[in-house]
Amino acid sequence: MLLQFTDKGIYCPAGDFYIDPWRPVERAIITHAHSDHARYGSKHYLCHHDSVALLQLRLGQDISVQGVAFGETIRYKGVTISLHPAGHIIGSAQVRVQQGSDIWVFSGDYKVENDGISGQFEPVPCQTFITECTFGLPIYNWQPQAMIFSGIRQWIQDNQAAGKNSVLLGYSLGKAQRLLYNLKGVTDQIWAHGAIYIPHQLLREKGWDLPEIHRITPDTPASAYKNNLIIGPPSAADTSWMRRFNPYALGVCSGWMQVRGNMRRRNADAGFVLSDHADWAGLLQAVKATGAEKVYTTHGFSSVFARYLTENGIPAQEVKTEYGDTDEELNLSETATSES
Template structure:
């Protein structure tokens, strides 16, 4: 019997009787991070990193039963040892290490190998079996250092200010938005935000995170306040009436998908910044190598291509179908 199994409800540990990031309600759910494709409502009990607890409560409801643990702290379920280790994806994200006797599996959830300056930096965890995401599992995805990207964003904002335009950046309310705010907090006199961004930012500030204070955009916010300032919104705000209030504005999209020509045009963006909270091709390869895994399971993204590459390079690998990788939610958050 495998220590972890892939079922129609999610990644299951039969001996420990718990699931990792289940996509159906279960009794015990161990959560890698609070994005909606990995943390879904309806389960009876949740286990996650301490920093994910308030985010889960914000997203799944304040009355959920959730236990938070520190990185490296061990929990035992029916003799199975569980510990959480930094994934570097977003605040509170973790890789789940599962061990029984001398067998060790690691479910990575989502991760990136470059330290973003705010979430805990990725740490490879030695194991025999590694379950890896493959969101950007093709050689064409090769990120520049984030400082280069932020320098480019700063230059773009400066040019917009010189032209009397509002700079509107789109990025997910959990992860991308915090990186933008942390690294661009002094870029304009004021930073305005969509409700989805504002609510998450306020909650994190209340829990001690060093993030700038935002101004929430409401239907009553006067048009004049946006000129020469920065606005941050979720990807779902693109091509909606919400955008019209900023005219004249320039729209920038922050995403790893901007690496591929044509994505910026399809998003009707004026600028595309290649900024991702996922590992690029080299990051995925370095993570796999650092674990020393004897077997790799590839999930969500270019999982087939990445598994084939590993196989061709002497690493046993197998693609697994999951329900991860669905666009991280924004539509249900208030504007």
């Protein structure tokens, strides 16, 4: 096997490197900067150019990291490696590994709809495809993004008419940038929790077309964010940081909002089905577009998706990994995350 599933991560013996390892290794290729895929302690990191600053933010400025462009090829001990767009978050990539005529692709996390800022997923032809299955059940079926953001804008306008602040919760890396990019100008100002403000400002400094936002601190007067949009991470729910916004309406942005009852369990006023992962149809579309003869399914509903593929003529097998067990929040300093 060109790639093997080990207790440290996905390993290429021929090239002596790991992809998204969950234990420290000598050489790690990283698909994206979420904490379940990019972990501290490896000696050398390789990622897409746009992930370099995000990895340094998460793992420290002193890490040894090399950035490459999409489609650029590098070689480790006779194995050819290239990165290709995954469309998950800014800088997210799939990893193509080739030795001779044998080609494997590890997708990392991905979605097939272009959100305007994370790039367009690119199917990469291969013999073997390793796919995530976060939402690998037929119940998960996303509406077009334009419809979702139209609903969010209307919700914000309704809150303004009712004299309420609008608070949206979404992951600080990926979801927050997607929300901010697609909600430009929805209110006079946009305010944010420090865990969102820090990576947002970093990306703006790197040239990304993201709107200006304002950081909420303990000294921010209530009059500053009245009738405006406020964005926070999921970890801010039911905290003193939230209570300062009364009266407010709470909206949660997540693919899990597809399931009836999740909005109520989150104590949310609105649930917006907005995910940075592929839905059921998107997963099938991606798998078929690769032309893969063998598929390995990881994290999420991997056993269900593997069984479905096998029953429909594509041999598939579930593999256990340590991906997906995270809320994807940045591990920032105490001063960055403590906003109460």
